[in-house]
Amino acid sequence: MTLGDCVAYWMKHYVPQLKVGTQTLYRSFAKNYLIGAFPGRNVETIHAREWMEWLDTICLDSSKTANSLFTKLRAGLNFCKSKFIIEKTDLDRIKRQHVGKAPEVGTRVPTFSELSMIWLAIERSRASSSNKALHQLTILRGNRLSELRLARRCHFDMEAGIWMVPKEISKTNMPIRRPIPTKARVILERIMETYEDVLFPGGDLDKPITISAANRYIRCIRDSLPIEDWRTHDFRRSLSTGASELGVMPHVVEKMFDHELGGVLAVYNKHDWLKEQLEGYELYAEKLDNYLK
Structure with missing residues (x-):
C-alpha cells in the first residue's frame, strides 16, 4: 500500500461520513499534499526521518498548515490500521508538537x-x-x-x-x-x-x-x-x-x-x-x- 492507496481508502470509506465542510477540507489537503507524495513507496517502509523532512519542507511555506496536515495524515493512516489495511508506519514516532506550529486560540475582537x-x-x-x-x-x-x-x-x-x-x-x-x-x-x-x-x-x-x-x-x-x-x-x-x-x-x-x-x-x-x-x-x-x- 502506498500513501496514495491509503489516502484513497480513507477518502472512500471514512471521509464521506463527515460534514460536507470537513469533507471539502480533507479532500483539499489530500489533493494538494498527500496524493502524489512518496510515489510508488510502500507506506510502511517510509522512515521517520523521511516523513519529518517532507513535513519540514511544507513548514517552509506554512508551519500551521504542516501541523494541521500532520493531524489529518495521522488520522487517515490510523483508520487504515484499524481496518488492517496496513500494520504500522514510522509516522507514529513523530509527535504533533514537533511539526510546525499548532493554530493559536483566537483572541482578535474586531471593534x-x-x-x-x-x-x-x-x-x-x-x-x-x-x-x-x-x-x-x-x-x-x-x-x-x-x-x-x-x-x-x-x-x-x-x-x-x-x-x-x-x-x-x-x-x-x-x-x-x-x-x-x-x-x-x-x-x-x-x-x-x-x-x-x-x-x-x-x-x-x-x-x-x-x-x-x-x-x-x-x-x-x-x-x-x-x-x-x-x-x-x-x-x-x-x-x-x-x-x-x-x-x-x-x-x-x-x-x-x-x-x-x-x-x-x-x-x-x-x-x-x-x-x-x-x-x-x-x-x-x-x-x-x-x-x-
Missing part, C-alpha cells in the same frame, strides 16, 4: 469601528451579491460560515422570523433555531429575490459557494484595509463581546452561539430564548448602524 470598515469594503466590492451578503450576514449574526454558506431557502421561515439550521450542517449535529433580526431580514429578502433554492451560490447557481472561494474573497477585503489582521471567525467574538457590553444576559449570548449551558440548565432546560436573542441581535445591529452613518 464596531473596524466592523463598519469591513462592512463598507464588502459593500463597495465587485463581488457577487451572494458572496457579499454571506459575509455581511455573518457580521450581523456571528454564525459559523458554513451554516449560512450551505443554507437553503427552506431553512428560513420568513413569516415566523426563524432560521432553522438543520443538524446535517450544524457543528453540534443538532438542529439550531435562530431569530431573523430586521437588518438581516432586509438582506435575506434581497437574496431571495435573486436566487432560487441555493441562496449563496458560487459560479454554479445550483451549488453553494465553496469555502475556498469565500475565504479568497475575504482575503482580498482584508488586504485592502489598514487594520489589524482578522478572520471571518473573529466576527463571533465581536458579537459575543458587543452583545454582552450592550446588556444581553450571558445565557442568551450563549444561545446566540449555540453553546451548551452549564450544570442543570444543560440537562433540563431546552428553552432557546428566541425573543431575547432577537432583542440582542437588534441592539447589536443598531450599534453597528451608528458607525455606518
